[in-house]
Amino acid sequence: MIPEFEKFKGFKAKNLPKDEPLSSGHRACQGCGEVLALRMVMKALGKDVIVCNATGCMEIITSPYPHTAWRVPWIHIAFENAASVASGVESARKILARKGKIPKKHVDILAVGGDGATGDIGLQWISGAMERGHDFVYVCLDNEAYMNTGVQRSGCTPYGAMTTTSPPGKKSFGQVTWKKNVPAIMVAHNIPYVATASPAYFVDLMNKVKKAALVKGPAYVHIYSPCPTGWGSAGERSIEISRLAVETKVFPLYEVIEGRYIISRKITKPKPVTEYFKGQRRFRHLDEDHIAYIQRRVDAEYEKLLRLAEMG
Amino acid sequence: MSKRVGIEVSIAIAEAVGLARAEVIPAYPITPQTHIVEHLSEMVANGELDAEFVPVESEHAAMSCCCGSSAAGARTFTSSSAQGLSLMSEILYIPSTMRLPMVMVVANRAMSAPISIWNDHQDIMIQRDIGWIQTFAENGQEAVDLTLHAFRVAEDRNVSLPMIVNIDGFTLSHVIEPIELPDQEDVDKYLPPFKPRYKLDPRRPITMGPVGIPEVYTEAKVAHDKAMKKAKRYILKAWNEFEEIFGRKYNPVESYRTEDAEVLLVTMGSISETAMTAVDVMREAGQKVGLLRIRLWRPFPGQEFRKAVGKTKVLAVIDRCLPPGALCGPVGAELRSLFYKIPGAPKIFSFVAGLGGRDVTVERFQEIVDKARQFAKKRPRELYEVIGVREK
Amino acid sequence: MKEVRIHGRGGQGGVTSAELVATAAIAEGKYAQAFPSFGPERRGAPVAAFIRVSDSQIRTREKVYHPDIVMVLDPSLPALVNVAEGLKDDGIVILNTDLSEDEIRDKFGIKSKLAMVDATKIATEELGLPITNTTMLGALLKATEIVGKDALFEALEKRFGRLAEKNKAALERAYKETVIVG
Known part of the structure; x- marks a missing residue:
């Protein structure tokens, strides 16, 4: 097991940190699940952190000069390279601490990006940083499409979903590919800690982020992040939709600690995927055949996950 | 030490x-x-x-x-x-x-x-x-x-x-x-x-x-x-x-044998050394040729460059780059705008040489100087010339 | 200024011998350049390396077109490459060969001054390997005054450490056995 975890007692709903490294007053859409998730990430990490943000909604809404929502040091360079920027920050702090130019006190390095920045355009940069073993946390805030540019499909867009570049039509039913399994790609890098999380289970989310920070070496947390604007859902339903994604097995919660899969929340009585689809305009056009296919595939994917967890 | x-x-x-x-x-x-x-x-x-x-x-x-x-x-x-x-x-x-x-x-x-x-x-x-x-x-x-x-x-x-x-x-x-x-x-x-x-x-x-x-x-x-x-x-x-x-002195633009020069070669980078030898050879043969080497490219040292040109009337500017479809190479373009409508400005001729490892020899510099003198008498059709292109 | 072209095959150490001569000349207070034929090098393929040595600052980045000295590390190369190409009229070709002068002139058509030594045999006996790049430097020393022996030995020591002694012995023997004709 990871020795750094032993001292960590875990956050409880009653004793959440009061600090808000990411302040309110930013420019996110109403009901944005992504900024909510990011707020929890920052609460878990606290003040001793340096944030490297990929281009995307979170970067845009928190940093319109001369305003900033950040109470911690934050840098944005470009879209695909947050992990490389984090590599540079981490390397700099290592040598500066070694030379006595900065205090030896540990500072967490967080790289954060959306699903496009992570699973598509930035995959190589993240892979490089993970493989080199930098001590940092990468958080993917997955809202399942390129929202900042106006809802275009990404590799993380779910099967059948409507986006502006996967529109349903006479010859199409929306996104034709299954969601890319980015956490599995991270697991393949043999990094010590990978987890999935959801803002509906915020204590679990914060504990996972904290563990990712505690672990020595690279860690990855993939966080489900509802986007009312892009998904065509009501702003007040973001948390409910997040919970349904877990309860329908569409977005299972698990950790992979040193290669061992541990399911965080076993779904014994799953709800049908149609429950999850309700109230999301992006799935509205799907016919029975497609829904049946999705249900079968969701079940099969979950079975695969269970088998991985059984292997221990 | x-x-x-x-x-x-x-x-x-x-x-x-x-x-x-x-x-x-x-x-x-x-x-x-x-x-x-x-x-x-x-x-x-x-x-x-x-x-x-x-x-x-x-x-x-x-x-x-x-x-x-x-x-x-x-x-x-x-x-x-x-x-x-x-x-x-x-x-x-x-x-x-x-x-x-x-x-x-x-x-x-x-x-x-x-x-x-x-x-x-x-x-x-x-x-x-x-x-x-x-x-x-x-x-x-x-x-x-x-x-x-x-x-x-x-x-x-x-x-x-x-x-x-x-x-x-x-x-x-x-x-x-x-x-x-x-x-x-x-x-x-x-x-x-x-x-x-x-x-x-x-x-x-x-x-x-x-x-x-x-x-x-x-x-x-x-x-x-x-x-x-x-x-x-x-x-x-x-x-x-x-x-x-x-103990070593550097300037944004270096002059080499520019006194009384009729033609100045303009170079950047390591071809400048061969260019100095070429100037020596040409001076030996009685030609009034000098050299300006641009060391600082950005920010461009316009003032220093103008001063270094002095009263010379012809510049033969060598670009190591051929931007297809452009009016001339970037160094040539830079110098043309530097001297645009300046009274007494030199005539500027742009040459492209030494692409992709092609050697720029002493003979090539002589060829460039000869062409620049010729162009000064009769305006060339094109705004630049590529040197050392093989016929076959 | 003296210009040298070294012919060898990729992996035979032609670049190293160029480097040794140049660093030795520089250590003597002279000016020198050493450089490979620029480009990807494949083991076994014919390659060249170049040296310039001068008493004054060298102000050229041209390739070497008219060498004063050509040194050939591999006995099979003169049959494949025109090793005397561009050689100055009073230039010399230094060959690793077990052929006689007549045979060389007859087979390869080299008309210039020649220095000949069976470096492969010497290297095999002295170093236990047919790698001739340091051995041939003995022939270079004998045929030209491009660099002093002391400086060259120092460069060898710096480069090869405890292996330098064997290389020095091979070099000395080549120096003695080199025959200069024409």
């Missing part, structure tokens, strides 16, 4: 980076730059240099890593060439406007297609407008000296800009020649530790790289442009201080 040694220029540059006590070196291999970072990784591996060598997975990642490192307050170095430099291109514009000091040595090489690992200036000319300070070295000694100078200038709080030292791939990078390697004590005297005004530090949080809405974007770019222009003063100051400590 400095020591004079026979050493490969790439290795000497790595030694200079070591003498500069670089702290973070993100690097990716590409010919002909590789020997520089290979030697640096060796120095780190042997404990001769206390630095983080980050073997990144691409040049784009190298430049991204440099941004993080400089922003966090570490002295940062990388090196690249051609396709690799172009892969960085998206990021190159960012540390300059963000005022993140770092030093990059570019071993200049031709751009694909066809793929060529050999020397010209196409790779750097397409990065002309990235807003980095840029110098060109003409021999190994200069490559070493300009590398040290680059750290000094880039990190000066009055400048705070990234800087590129251009060295010709192979024709400099792979040549063993005599170089005075400076003494550590002198370098320490010349180069104080990097103390950026702003850095990523939880004790003093700042937001770096925010969104520039239309109300602020223009101002950000104007501030960058002003910084580049203001930088010249500190570039010169750092050269003066360099001379005081190391």
